[in-house]
Amino acid sequence: QSVLAQPPSASGTPGQRVTISCSGSSSNIGSNYVFWYQQLPGTAPKFVSYRNNMRPSGVPERFSGSKSGTSAFLVISGVRSEDEADYYCAVWDDSLRSRVFGGGTKLTVL
């Protein structure tokens, strides 16, 4: 059971806006930067958002991260078939003194 709660699945049709949530607490999301990773089957993770809302070079503009209180969100505006993957949030936890990952959300593009 992860300290960061993500929905196990999400879905959307091509072009739709999809939001993936990550719920934590004051000791993690409430006080530290949130990161988001995309993992395609059989490959290593790739970051798609860092420091709450920064987009790495080369990541499409349709990916955007945000944070509000003890929750974080990854929004994919205009989802595409190639976005079908597992998505994980990650943040440092001050109480555990370790980084923690959410349980992951499997995105299906219908």
Next chain:
Amino acid sequence: EVQLVESGGGLVKPGGSLTLSCVVSGLTFSDAWMTWVRQAPGKGLEWVARIKSKIDGGTLDYGVPVRGRFTISRDDSKNTVYLQMTSLKTADTAVYYCHTNFYGPGAFDSWGQGTLVTVSS
């Protein structure tokens, strides 16, 4: 381009030990914070350990499940980070990824291809 190459995975019996290595190129290794992340078959990502650069204090941090059993270390002269694993359990079976990142200007976040550790009798 930053490259990370892990090695040392394999089959080990419960209670046994194993040491993983990760050789890094494409950056100033002595300045890098290095981490290990694992993924059990069909499961999510789990943070294992981190070692800061010596200039940042060389602090060691561990995920709760591995504290007291795993040790992370580095050899800056060999551009290599290690993960020494002892008292291995079946629950430690996973692909172990080596990882590094820089989140300032020109941010990057790089991963190795992973090495499989199987703990089984």
